[in-house]
Amino acid sequence: MAHAATRLPVDAVAAAARSRPNLLREIVTGLGLGVFCASFWKMHHVNERRKTEEFYAKLDAGEITVRVE
Amino acid sequence: MILKNIWLFPIAYCDAAEPWQLGFQDAATPMMQGIIEHQALTPILHHDIYIFLIIILIFVLWMLVRALWHFHYKRNPIPERIVHGTTIEIIWTIFPSIILMFIAIPSFALLYSMDKVVDPTITIKAIGHQWYWNYNSSDEQSLTFDSYMIPEDDLELGQLRLLEVDNRVVIPARTHLRMIITSADVLHSWAVPSLGVKCDAVPGRLNQTSIFIKREGVYYGQCSEICGTNHAFMRAPEYIGRLLSLLWLSRTFSNRANLGASYPKSYRSNIMARAVGKSWGSMGLPSLGLPSKAEDMVRITSLKRRARLKLDRTS
Numbered sequence: 001m002a003h004a005a006t007r008l009p010v011d012a013v014a015a016a017a018r019s020r021p022n023l024l025r026e027i028v029t030g031l032g033l034g035v036f037c038a039s040f041w042k043m044h045h046v047n048e049r050r051k052t053e054e055f056y057a058k059l060d061a062g063e064i065t066v067r068v069e
Numbered sequence: 070m071i072l073k074n075i076w077l078f079p080i081a082y083c084d085a086a087e088p089w090q091l092g093f094q095d096a097a098t099p100m101m102q103g104i105i106e107h108q109a110l111t112p113i114l115h116h117d118i119y120i121f122l123i124i125i126l127i128f129v130l131w132m133l134v135r136a137l138w139h140f141h142y143k144r145n146p147i148p149e150r151i152v153h154g155t156t157i158e159i160i161w162t163i164f165p166s167i168i169l170m171f172i173a174i175p176s177f178a179l180l181y182s183m184d185k186v187v188d189p190t191i192t193i194k195a196i197g198h199q200w201y202w203n204y205n206s207s208d209e210q211s212l213t214f215d216s217y218m219i220p221e222d223d224l225e226l227g228q229l230r231l232l233e234v235d236n237r238v239v240i241p242a243r244t245h246l247r248m249i250i251t252s253a254d255v256l257h258s259w260a261v262p263s264l265g266v267k268c269d270a271v272p273g274r275l276n277q278t279s280i281f282i283k284r285e286g287v288y289y290g291q292c293s294e295i296c297g298t299n300h301a302f303m304r305a306p307e308y309i310g311r312l313l314s315l316l317w318l319s320r321t322f323s324n325r326a327n328l329g330a331s332y333p334k335s336y337r338s339n340i341m342a343r344a345v346g347k348s349w350g351s352m353g354l355p356s357l358g359l360p361s362k363a364e365d366m367v368r369i370t371s372l373k374r375r376a377r378l379k380l381d382r383t384s
């Protein structure tokens with residue numbers, strides 16, 4: 001049996017045939033990762049929007065001011 | 070600029086360019102909020118597109134890395150002989166088109182709302198020159214003045230380098246305004262990032278844009294069309310949006326006035342103090358017992374008359 005460090009070409013071909021990539025699985029995995037990362041951005045966006053709406057609500061209610069006294 | 074603690078972290082609103090700045094300046098108009106992300110029920114441009122951008126970026130990087138992994142010459146010594154695949158080619162043509170449609174259609178509402186001019190209270194004309202802006206309004210009283218950038222050597226402590234001007238445009242907040250932009254010589258562009266405004270100044274043409282400032286503050290902008298050697302030293306105006314619309318009439322002085330002298334400093338400082346919210350009483354002027362806006366009108370007229378008398382006496 002050949003040593004792992006000196007594989008015969010036929011072994012490599014056999015290994016490649018066994019581990020043939022599944023395109024659909026890769027696409028789904030990639031999209032899933034993309035959506036997962038985009039969810040962090042979406043959380044940031046929702047937080048920013050909440051902060052801004054809170055700021056303008058308090059400004060209109062007179063609780064805070066941007067004027068220099 | 071205010072500091073406000075929300076969720077343990079202070080917020081400081083940024084209405085001017087900051088060193089090493091990465092993102093947008095903070096929005097002060099509904100238009101800019103729509104461009105960035107903040108306003109409810111308004112199409113969001115940047116944050117919306119960014120979601121698609123992240124998904125596509127991660128997806129493409131994943132496919133690239135996995136292709137390099139799976140088809141490495143040691144793992145896959147015999148190269149693939151795939152030349153085309155009709156189904157996947159159709160998918161990767163249609164899918165980006167659908168994504169573009171999801172991006173473009175919401176942006177139309179924002180695009181058309183930018184062109185809409187809601188019954189403006191004030192119309193201000195900004196005329197670009199090499200290398201300063203001239204502002205003019207003929208609404209209530211004819212008012213015209215020039216706005217030059219303050220050179221670095223003349224800056225006072227706390228002023229921003231390459232952003233400050235000698236005569237700022239003072240305009241009311243929470244009021245619909247119309248800006249008419251043109252040029253007297255070459256192409257310029259009047260841009261204030263915080264307000265989401267960028268309008269080209271074209272000689273022989275009047276371009277119009279509408280502004281509604283939601284909060285008071287000082288906003289900075291820079292000329293955005295190459296116009297000669299001092300293009301980088303030509304500043305769009307800074308706004309001090311205030312609720313007191315009458316105060317914007319106060320800018321009737323100019324450092325290059327025909328009289329050869331500017332209005333006395335006390336006149337300017339009183340008007341500017343009122344513009345940032347100080348009461349007339351705090352400036353040592355007794356109350357007239359009139360409604361706020363009427364009192365402002367009387368005070369400004371009286372101050373102007375006194376300032377003019379003082380100038381006549383000294384000239």
